[in-house]
Amino acid sequence: MTGHWDVIVVGSGAAGGMAAYQLTKAGAKVLLLEAGPDKDPRRENLRHRMVYDLPLRGAMSPQERDRWRINKSANFYNKHVMLEDAEEPYSTPEGKPFTWVRSRVVGGKTLHWGRLSLRFSDLDFQAASRDGHGVDWPIRYRDIEPYYAHVERLIGVCGTREGLPQLPDGVYQPAVPLRCGEQVLRRGCEKLGLRLIPGRMAVVTRKDFNRPPCHYCGYCNRLCCTGAMFSSRVSFIPWAMKTGRLTLRTNAIVRAVLTDREGFARAVAFADRNTKREEEARASAVVLGASALESTRILLNSRLCGSSGELGRNLTEHSMAAKITGFAPQLTGKMPSYAEDGHPGFSYVPQFQNVAAREREFIRGYSFECSSGVSEYPGFAHGLDGFGAAFKKRVKQLYPAMITMETNGEVLTRKENFVEIDPDGLKDPYGIPCLRIHMSFGGNDRKMIEHMNQKAQEIFEAAGIEVLSREPDPKPPGWSIHEVGTARMGNDPKTSVLDRFNRAHDVPNLFVTDGAAFCSATALEPTLTIMALAARASDHLMALSRRRELRKRA
Amino acid sequence: MHAASIELENMSYRILQRREILTLIPVSSVTGQDAWKPEALTADQARLVDQLSEIILPRTDTPGASDAKVYRYIDKMLKDGMTEAERTEFLRGLEWFAGGNSGFTAALTAMSKGERGAEGLRFFRRMKDLTLRGYYTSREGLLQELEYKGNGVYTAFPGCTHPEHK
Numbered sequence: 086m087t088g089h090w091d092v093i094v095v096g097s098g099a100a101g102g103m104a105a106y107q108l109t110k111a112g113a114k115v116l117l118l119e120a121g122p123d124k125d126p127r128r129e130n131l132r133h134r135m136v137y138d139l140p141l142r143g144a145m146s147p148q149e150r151d152r153w154r155i156n157k158s159a160n161f162y163n164k165h166v167m168l169e170d171a172e173e174p175y176s177t178p179e180g181k182p183f184t185w186v187r188s189r190v191v192g193g194k195t196l197h198w199g200r201l202s203l204r205f206s207d208l209d210f211q212a213a214s215r216d217g218h219g220v221d222w223p224i225r226y227r228d229i230e231p232y233y234a235h236v237e238r239l240i241g242v243c244g245t246r247e248g249l250p251q252l253p254d255g256v257y258q259p260a261v262p263l264r265c266g267e268q269v270l271r272r273g274c275e276k277l278g279l280r281l282i283p284g285r286m287a288v289v290t291r292k293d294f295n296r297p298p299c300h301y302c303g304y305c306n307r308l309c310c311t312g313a314m315f316s317s318r319v320s321f322i323p324w325a326m327k328t329g330r331l332t333l334r335t336n337a338i339v340r341a342v343l344t345d346r347e348g349f350a351r352a353v354a355f356a357d358r359n360t361k362r363e364e365e366a367r368a369s370a371v372v373l374g375a376s377a378l379e380s381t382r383i384l385l386n387s388r389l390c391g392s393s394g395e396l397g398r399n400l401t402e403h404s405m406a407a408k409i410t411g412f413a414p415q416l417t418g419k420m421p422s423y424a425e426d427g428h429p430g431f432s433y434v435p436q437f438q439n440v441a442a443r444e445r446e447f448i449r450g451y452s453f454e455c456s457s458g459v460s461e462y463p464g465f466a467h468g469l470d471g472f473g474a475a476f477k478k479r480v481k482q483l484y485p486a487m488i489t490m491e492t493n494g495e496v497l498t499r500k501e502n503f504v505e506i507d508p509d510g511l512k513d514p515y516g517i518p519c520l521r522i523h524m525s526f527g528g529n530d531r532k533m534i535e536h537m538n539q540k541a542q543e544i545f546e547a548a549g550i551e552v553l554s555r556e557p558d559p560k561p562p563g564w565s566i567h568e569v570g571t572a573r574m575g576n577d578p579k580t581s582v583l584d585r586f587n588r589a590h591d592v593p594n595l596f597v598t599d600g601a602a603f604c605s606a607t608a609l610e611p612t613l614t615i616m617a618l619a620a621r622a623s624d625h626l627m628a629l630s631r632r633r634e635l636r637k638r639a
Numbered sequence: 640m641h642a643a644s645i646e647l648e649n650m651s652y653r654i655l656q657r658r659e660i661l662t663l664i665p666v667s668s669v670t671g672q673d674a675w676k677p678e679a680l681t682a683d684q685a686r687l688v689d690q691l692s693e694i695i696l697p698r699t700d701t702p703g704a705s706d707a708k709v710y711r712y713i714d715k716m717l718k719d720g721m722t723e724a725e726r727t728e729f730l731r732g733l734e735w736f737a738g739g740n741s742g743f744t745a746a747l748t749a750m751s752k753g754e755r756g757a758e759g760l761r762f763f764r765r766m767k768d769l770t771l772r773g774y775y776t777s778r779e780g781l782l783q784e785l786e787y788k789g790n791g792v793y794t795a796f797p798g799c800t801h802p803e804h805k
């Protein structure tokens with residue numbers, strides 16, 4: 086590409102989109118490279134069409150199932166924004182599968198993300214000091230707090246202020262109230278001294294905001310037709326465009342960051358998805374926000390940032406296990422008068438292990454995501470015995486009474502969990518070397534999963550919920566889509582890839598603003614923190630640029 | 640009122656003769672009020688699928704599987720929604736069933752308990768899964784039976800308003 090930009094941002098999702106907006110707003114001329122096409126979720130969606138009017142009633146055909154076998158989050162409604170398995174292969178060691186869900190589209194995974202927007206606390210940033218595992222983050226809550234507030238104001242988060250030390254309060258729009266089943270569950274939690282709170286979701290509930298409020302049609306991951314649910318595509322990208330300083334190049338699959346003789350980033354090499362030809366674009370600084378593993382893949386393929394030996398290491402995520410489903414007897418046969426599944430999210434039981442008192446069996450913790458009531462399809466019916474009129478009646482009775490909980494547990498960083506460039510030379514259709522991903526759960530992770538199962542059972546018992554089904558075992562690694570780490574931040578260049586402002590120790594005008602920078606997974610959803618760090622890194626980049634220190638080594 | 644559904648109301652396992660059950664279940668929709676023709680099933684198979692689905696989810700005071708034309712959904716799934724292996728297995732199960740069972744309800748009951756071997760259990764589960772899927776995603780199943788109110792446009796989400804749940 087001809088031209089020269091102040092900054093090239095790679096990736097247009099939570100990390101890249103945030104950076105592109107923050108940088109253009111501050112006056113930078115930005116080239117945004119997105120690997121996929123542009124699809125506006127407000128237009129390209131199937132909301133408000135009833136399932137009986139859809140081909141195969143909303144199921145994927147066998148051919149489609151084949152195309153998105155690894156990408157398990159793809160469904161009939163969102164498959165057009167989901168990366169097909171064959172387009173970007175990767176390898177895993179024998180017997181150690183890793184589910185890598187990716188979206189290559191403007192806005193990335195924010196088009197179908199889970200929306201929970203939770204602040205980390207110093208319990209997370211200093212976890213290593215408390216329990217001796219891994220490293221502390223190089224930042225503290227006070228460093229990131231203004232950016233949490235900044236992001237919450239921009240994206241619109243609904244929720245309640247609860248005053249919990251492990252889950253700092255933020256700037257919230259009115260919360261979406263709990264459903265009947267969640268109230269029943271909450272009472273059970275309270276008997277055990279636990280809290281269940283309305284989920285803090287990036288969904289607009291106020292009428293006077295920069296996006297229209299939610300109209301409670303439900304199933305946000307089938308794409309939001311109004312933009313009430315935050316996505317980078319609906320917010321950051323158009324706002325950045327409005328500054329007049331953003332150039333968006335779609336279908337640009339980045340291979341590497343190119344450096345000059347002094348070792349500073351000077352350009353980005355990418356393949357055009359349609360022509361498959363390689364091109365180059367030049368800039369004074371580069372921000373990678375392509376998703377944790379893609380950004381690390383780019384760095385590995387660039388042969389940069391390797392001096393600490395930590396690049397590719399410290400891969401972590403959340404274990405999803407102990408799914409439990411049951412029904413509240415007092416709710417059977419009581420159809421609510423409103424659309425219960427129009428709720429745009431979940432309720433939430435924050436981490437309660439290793440907060441005040443220490444657990445004996447494991448370090449770190451987990452949280453529960455809960456939902457209840459009517460869902461469009463009564464999937465539970467497949468697990469009920471029998472058939473006939475009595476069966477049909479039972480399905481109807483249980484339909485409004487269902488309650489379900491699932492977990493996000495912190496997986497510890499271990500030396501066994503890392504990514505590398507595939508040693509057998511696997512390449513994608515654009516000739517770019519692919520990753521081999523090594524990921525499995527360890528002893529602490531498994532002990533935590535046992536605890537989740539016990540606790541799930543206890544909560545259901547305390548709430549008087551009758552269990553219908555349980556899935557005690559963890560889903561395969563990757564399932565949470567919360568993979569983070571592999572280019573962690575830190576103050577010491579010998580033990581970290583990025584500095585405390587997401588700036589590469591080895592290449593001062595190169596930043597990585599996505600989940601790759603994380604030092605630990607925590608028990609919390611990563612996206613809000615990714616955005617807060619991306620905004621903070623962008624401000625830092627601008628400050629360095631103003632002081633003409635972008636090319637100054639520490 | 641469906642006689643077959645009355646039969647199943649108390650899950651009675653009285654063995655019906657095939658001739659008897661054929662007279663109990665109206666099959667008008669399959670025999671053709673309109674021009675619908677099966678694409679993956681034969682007409683006889685479509686009729687059998689219709690009858691079995693109606694036994695699984697019969698008409699009560701709300702529509703049953705037959706009313707919701709679940710057999711058409713199953714035919715469509717066989718044609719476009721299943722792999723070759725899945726389709727072959729289902730059709731083989733259907734043939735096996737048609738050949739060896741004089742009383743459908745009793746046969747399904749026995750199959751559901753695993754008394755007709757692995758093949759019987761597998762066919763029962765497949766047939767039941769498809770029937771549920773077809774029925775509860777139909778207009779009749781979703782709106783009339785389940786009284787689903789979702790996928791609409793609302794100005795507020797009231798949540799639980801019952802003091803007894805709090």
